[in-house]
Amino acid sequence: METQGLRSHARTADDAVPSTPSLPSSRNRGRRRVLLVDRDESTARFVRGLFDDASAGSGASSWEFHVCSDVHQAREALAVSAVDLALVGSPTGEEHRGQAASELATSAPERTVLALHAGPDPDDSAAPLGTVGWLPLQGLTGPLLRRLLDAALERRSLQDELALVRNQLRVAHAQLAKFAQIDPLTGLLNRRGLQQVLSRVLLWARHDETSTAALLVDLDDFRNVNESLGHGVGDVLLRETAQVLRDSLRSGDYAARIGGDEFLVLMPRTDAREARSVAERTRLCLSKSPLSLEGRTVHATASIGLTEISDATPSVDELLARMRMVVRDGKLSGKNRVAAETDRTEGPRDESERERFLAAFRNGATLRAVKQGIHTLADETVAGYEFLSRADCPPFSMPQDFFRLCFENNLLTLVDHQCFRRGLEAASALAPGMHCHINLFPSTMIDVPVGHLIDSLPTDRAPEQYCIEISEQQIIGDPSYLSEPVAAFKKHGVKIAIDDVGFGRSCLESLARLEPDVVKIDRKCVNGLAGDDASKRFLERLLAVAHALGSEVVAEGIETRDDLAALVEMGVEYGQGFLWGRPA
Structure with a gap:
C-alpha cells in the first residue's frame, strides 16, 4: 500500500x-x-x-x-x-x-x-x-x-x-602563486609579477592604441644608509618608500621592487606628459617624508627615469637596460630629479666613446643582419640561410665583441632581441620555401615572453620554415630551464637547433632534454676532417647521437673540398661555411 x-x-x-x-x-x-x-x-x-x-x-x-x-x-x-x-x-x-x-x-x-x-x-x-x-x-x-x-x-x-585535501591544495597553490609574484619585504610586485603585468599592459596598449609609460625610481645614496645605519634600517627605508609609492601613484598604476633600491612603475594609458607629472609628485612625496630611524632623521630622495614603452621592449630586463641610463643621467645632473629618455637625444656633453657605443646599441640603430647559405651537401644547392648579426661601430662590429660589451653593461637581452628582429626583417626578403635560421641567447628566451617572440614571426612564411638556434656554449647548468620556451616554439611549428655541438663543452643532457630538430656541428669538428681519423671517429659518435634523437645535422665551418667530400661520405646532409662565400 x-x-x-x-x-x-x-x-x-x-x-x-x-x-x-x-x-x-x-x-x-x-x-x-x-x-x-x-x-x-x-x-x-x-x-x-x-x-x-x-x-x-x-x-x-x-x-x-x-x-x-x-x-x-x-x-x-x-x-x-x-x-x-x-x-x-x-x-x-x-x-x-x-x-x-x-x-x-x-x-x-x-x-x-x-x-x-x-x-x-x-x-x-x-x-x-x-x-x-x-x-x-x-x-x-x-x-x-x-x-x-x-x-x-x-x-x-x-x-x-x-x-578536502584537493581544496586545501588549490588554496595553497593560489597562495604560493601569489607569493611568487610579491616582494616579501615591501609587499609590492617582484620582477616575476611585474613581467606578467608588463605583458598584459602591452597587450592592452596594442588593442586600445594607447600610450604606456614607465618610471624607474632609484633611491639616492641608499648604500650610505646601509653602511652607516645597518641593513635593518635600510629595510625600513625600502618599506617606507613602497608606501609612498602606493600613496602617490594612481589606482591603475603598478609598482614593483625589482631588487636593491630600485622600483619600477608601469602606467597604462599614460603619455609622457602625464607620466612626468606623476613622477614629479612621487619625487616630492619621497623628499618631503623624512624618516626618524635609530635616533637620526633620514631624508630620502630618489632619481626617477621616465620613458614610454612599446612592444619593442616586452621584457623587464630590456626595459631596465633602457631606463638605467636615463636614471644615471639624472644622478650625474645632481640627483633628486626626474629625467626622461627623450632628454637624452643629444646625450651628456661628457659622454665617453664607450658610452656612445652603448647608446647606439641601446637604440639598435647600428645593428644589421647578414646571411650565410645552408647547403645540401650532395648537390651544393641552397636549402636555407642563417642570419647573423653585425654592428656598424668598429671596434665592436662582430657579435663576439659587441655581445661581450652588452653583457658587461646589462644590455644583452635588449640587444639580442633587436638582433632577432633584424634577422626576421632580413628573412622576409627570401624566396618562398627557404628555411630561415635565427639565433637567440638562452637568456633572451627566458627574459622575453616566448609568446611575444612567436608573435614576432612574420605570417607570410610557414612556421616550419623558421629555426631558432641556441648555442650550446651559452647553456649554463641544467638545461631544463629552457624546456618551456622550446616546447612553446615547437608547438607553434618552429624548429629548434642546438648550435656549436662539439665545441668542447658539449653536454648530452642538453641534447636529450631539449630534443632539437637540428644539430649543428661546430667548425672545430669539421676543419681538417678529411685527413684526421680521430676527428672522423669523434664525428661519427656525434652523428649517432643526432640520429638517435631524430635530428637533422648541419656541419659548420666547411672551407675545403676535401672536408666537404669527407662529410658527404659520412652521411652529413647539410653544411655551411666559407667554401661558398662569407656572410653578406
Missing part, C-alpha cells in the same frame, strides 16, 4: 508519519541513518527486513531506517536531516529510478546515494551520474547488505577527505 509523507522505521520506535519531512536526531553517533525513497510498501518492508538482519546479533540497532515516497520529499528531508545514506527504489516507476537517484545525488552531493534494482546488473553506462552506483536486491542478504553499505560509506568518506 502506498503511503504519503515520511514513514519512520527506526527499530527503537513505532512506525509513525511525522508532520514535516524531517528525521529525528540521534544522540548515538555510532548509528547510521538510512533514507529509502520508494512508493512500494512491499519494497520498504523487504529492505527494512534486510536492515534488521544486518543488525541482528549486535545487541543494539546500528541503523535508523526511514522512508519517503518521492524525490521532492527526499530532498527536503536531506536538507534538514543528518542522513548518511539514501536508497532510491521506484518513486515514480522502475524505469525512472536511475534518473531519480541522479537528481537526488546532484541536489545533495555530500550524501551517499545508491539506486536499487531487482533484476540483472545494469550496464555501467546506465549508472546514474553523481551516485556511488547500483545496489542489487536479487540474492541480497542482511550481512552482505551491511558489507556493501559499509564499503559505500567508506568510499564516500574517502572521497570527502580527498575533496
